[in-house]
Amino acid sequence: MSRLLVWLDDRLGVVTLFKDSMSEKRPPRGIGWLRTLGFAALTILVLQVLSGLAIAMHYVPSTGLAYDSIRALEQDVPGGRFARALHYFGASAFVIAMALHMARVFFTGAYKAPREFTWLTGVGLFVLVLAFGFTGYLLPWDQKAYFATKVGTQIAGKAPVIGEHIRQILNGGDEVGSPTLTRFYVIHVVLLPLALFGLLLAHMLLIQRHGVAPPGLKVTDPGEPGEPYFPHHTAKEAAVGALVAGVLFWLAATQSAPLEAVAEPSDTGYDPRPDWYFAGLFQLLKIFKGPLEPLGTFWLPNALLVGLALLPFLDRNPERHWRKRPFITIVGVTVIAFAVLCTWIGVDDKPKNTKQLNYPLGLTEIQKEGYRLVRRLKCTECHKQGDVGKTDHDAPDLDRIDQPPDMVAAILEDPLGTIESEDMPDFAHIDATSRYTIGVYLQWLHASMHGKK
Amino acid sequence: MSEPTTRRSLLTTLTLALGAIPIVGGFFVALRAALAPAATTKPTRIPLCRLDQVPDTGIVERAIAYQVRQGPSVENVAKVVFLTRDPSTRAVIAMAGECTHLACPVHIHKDKEGPPLQCPCHGGKFSATGEVVDGPPPRPLRRLTLEVPQDGKGMIYVVNA
Numbered sequence: 127m128s129r130l131l132v133w134l135d136d137r138l139g140v141v142t143l144f145k146d147s148m149s150e151k152r153p154p155r156g157i158g159w160l161r162t163l164g165f166a167a168l169t170i171l172v173l174q175v176l177s178g179l180a181i182a183m184h185y186v187p188s189t190g191l192a193y194d195s196i197r198a199l200e201q202d203v204p205g206g207r208f209a210r211a212l213h214y215f216g217a218s219a220f221v222i223a224m225a226l227h228m229a230r231v232f233f234t235g236a237y238k239a240p241r242e243f244t245w246l247t248g249v250g251l252f253v254l255v256l257a258f259g260f261t262g263y264l265l266p267w268d269q270k271a272y273f274a275t276k277v278g279t280q281i282a283g284k285a286p287v288i289g290e291h292i293r294q295i296l297n298g299g300d301e302v303g304s305p306t307l308t309r310f311y312v313i314h315v316v317l318l319p320l321a322l323f324g325l326l327l328a329h330m331l332l333i334q335r336h337g338v339a340p341p342g343l344k345v346t347d348p349g350e351p352g353e354p355y356f357p358h359h360t361a362k363e364a365a366v367g368a369l370v371a372g373v374l375f376w377l378a379a380t381q382s383a384p385l386e387a388v389a390e391p392s393d394t395g396y397d398p399r400p401d402w403y404f405a406g407l408f409q410l411l412k413i414f415k416g417p418l419e420p421l422g423t424f425w426l427p428n429a430l431l432v433g434l435a436l437l438p439f440l441d442r443n444p445e446r447h448w449r450k451r452p453f454i455t456i457v458g459v460t461v462i463a464f465a466v467l468c469t470w471i472g473v474d475d476k477p478k479n480t481k482q483l484n485y486p487l488g489l490t491e492i493q494k495e496g497y498r499l500v501r502r503l504k505c506t507e508c509h510k511q512g513d514v515g516k517t518d519h520d521a522p523d524l525d526r527i528d529q530p531p532d533m534v535a536a537i538l539e540d541p542l543g544t545i546e547s548e549d550m551p552d553f554a555h556i557d558a559t560s561r562y563t564i565g566v567y568l569q570w571l572h573a574s575m576h577g578k579k
Numbered sequence: 580m581s582e583p584t585t586r587r588s589l590l591t592t593l594t595l596a597l598g599a600i601p602i603v604g605g606f607f608v609a610l611r612a613a614l615a616p617a618a619t620t621k622p623t624r625i626p627l628c629r630l631d632q633v634p635d636t637g638i639v640e641r642a643i644a645y646q647v648r649q650g651p652s653v654e655n656v657a658k659v660v661f662l663t664r665d666p667s668t669r670a671v672i673a674m675a676g677e678c679t680h681l682a683c684p685v686h687i688h689k690d691k692e693g694p695p696l697q698c699p700c701h702g703g704k705f706s707a708t709g710e711v712v713d714g715p716p717p718r719p720l721r722r723l724t725l726e727v728p729q730d731g732k733g734m735i736y737v738v739n740a
Contacts, residue, residue, distance in 0.1 A: 188652070189652070189654065190652075273683065273684070276681075276682050276683075277681045277682065277683060277700065280680075280681040280682045281681060294616055295614050295616075297616075298616055298617050298649075298650075299616045299617050299619050299649055300616075300619060303647070303649050303654065303656075304617075304649055304650070304652045304654060305616070305617035305649050305650055390657075391656065391657060391658070392642045392644075392657035392658060392659050393684065394640065394659045394676055394684040394685070394686055395686070396684060396699075397699035397700070398683055398684075398699070398700055408700075408701070411680075411681070411700075411701045411715060412701040412702050412714075412715065414715060415713070415714055415715050416711070416715070416717070417717070419680065419715040419716075419717050422715065423681070423715075477699070478699070479699075495655070498655065499644075499655075502642055502644060502655075502657040503642065504642070551632070554629075555626040555627070555628060555629070555734060556644060560644070
C-alpha cells in the first residue's frame, strides 16, 4: 500500500472497508449472474437520481405551469427530452429489476434466517419505488396524471377508519388540486428519497453483515467460500449494470416519455388508464363487485403486501432449495402467475377515447384560460378542431371562427339574437369575462392557423 | 438485576428524558403544519342551466364551473353533472359525474344496449337515475341539492356542491 493510502486509511478506514467487504470477502461457491439483479436496481437508482435532478431544475410544481414546464424542458433544454425519457423508462425498469430481484431471493430461499430483516427492508424498498411511481405520475399535470392520482388517492381513502384522513392528507384538501401537486412534489423529491436512502443503507449494511446466502443449502449450512467478491462477482455486476444502462440510454435516445393533453378535471370523454405496473391492481379492482368491492381496493392488495413482508417469519422451513419446499414454491408461482395475468389483462384494456384538444407553449394566461373553457364547455362536441371532435355537425371548425372577442362573447350569450342560430346552445350561465376569454383564445387560434393578425 | 436507584442515576435518566423533549415536540409541531389541509373556500350557490334545457326524457350532461380558493391559488373548477327527470314525479334530478367507486369520470353510454351511465375505469354501470346496475360502485351516483325555479323557467342552481 502506498503511503498516501495508509495515511488515508488511518483517518477514513476506506481501504480496510474495501478489503473487508470486497477484495477479501469470499461469498459462497456457486453464486452467478442471478445475484446481480440487486445491483441492476442500484444502477437504475443512480440514473433515476441524476435524471430526476435534471428534471427538477426546470420543473414548476403549480397547476398553472407544471405542464408547460415539462414541455419547455422537452423542447428547449439541451438533453431535457432525454432526461425525462430516461426517468420515465427508468421507473419501469426499476420496478422490473426489483421484482426480478425479489423473485430470485424468493426462489433461492435467501430470505431465511438470519436474513429476515434484509428481506423486510427489501420489501420496504419495493413499496417505496411504487410510491415514487405513483407520486411521479401526477407531476406533469396531464390528463393521465390527474385521473390516475384521483383514482389512486380514492384507493387510499378506502382503508378502514383512517382512509378518509389519509386521502385528505394526500390531497391537501377535499380533492386533487394545486395543494396535491405541491404535496406530491415534496413527497417525490424529499420524503421518499430520504426514506429510500435510509432503507437502502440498512439493506446494504445487512447484506454486508450476513453476506450472500449459499445457494441450495439448509439455513444451518454456511457453505464453502468461493472466489473473492472483488473483482470476480463485481465484474459480473458491472457488466449487468452497463447492459441495463445501455438499454435505458437507447430507449431514451429513440423514444420520448408520453405526455397527454393538460389535465382537465371536467373531461368526461377521458378513459383513465394506469401505467403497466399498476395495471394488475387496476384489473383487480374490476373483479370485485358491489359489497365485495373493499376486497379488491383494500384487503387483497394489502394482504399480499403483509404476507410478503412477513414471509421469512411465516416460512420456517430450514430448506433453501425451491424443490425441497414445494408448498411455498407453489404459493409463490401461483401469486406471480396471478399478478402477471392481471397485469397482462389490465394492460390490454386500452382506452377508447384518446384525442383531446391541446395548445402549444407560448400562450398568455388569458388565452390559456379561454382554451380551458373551450374544453370544459365541450365546444368540440359540435365544432371540430383538427382531428378532435365531431365531423357530422355543420358547426364551423373552431379555427374558422373569425370574430373579435367581444363578438364571440355576445354570440355565446345569445346565439339566436346574434347569429340567428337555433342549433347552438347559449352559454348565458357563465360569466361575461369567461365568455370574452373564449373569444381571445379563438382569435389566437384563428391567427395561428390562418396567419392573420 | 436492576441496580438500586441513586440520586445520580435518577438525575441521569431525567436528563436523558429532557433531551427527548425538543425532538418529540419539534416532530409534532412540524407534523401538524405539514399535514394541515390547504384552506378551501368555494361558492355555495352555482348556476347549472335553465330549467327548459332539461329534456323531458333522457339524460343530459352539463358542467358547473366555479372558482375555488385553495391556499394561495384561486382556480377555475368545472364538474360534470348529469341531469334527468324522475320517471314518476318528473322532478329534476342532478347527479355528480364522479363514479362512487374510485371517482372516475362517468360517461353517458350512447348505444341502445346497456345501462345509460357507465364508468370507463372498472366497469361500474348506473341506471338513468344513478342507481348501481353492475360493477364495483358501492353507492348510487351522488345527488346534488338543487334550487329549481318555481315559475317553470329561469336558472337552476346547485346548492352546496
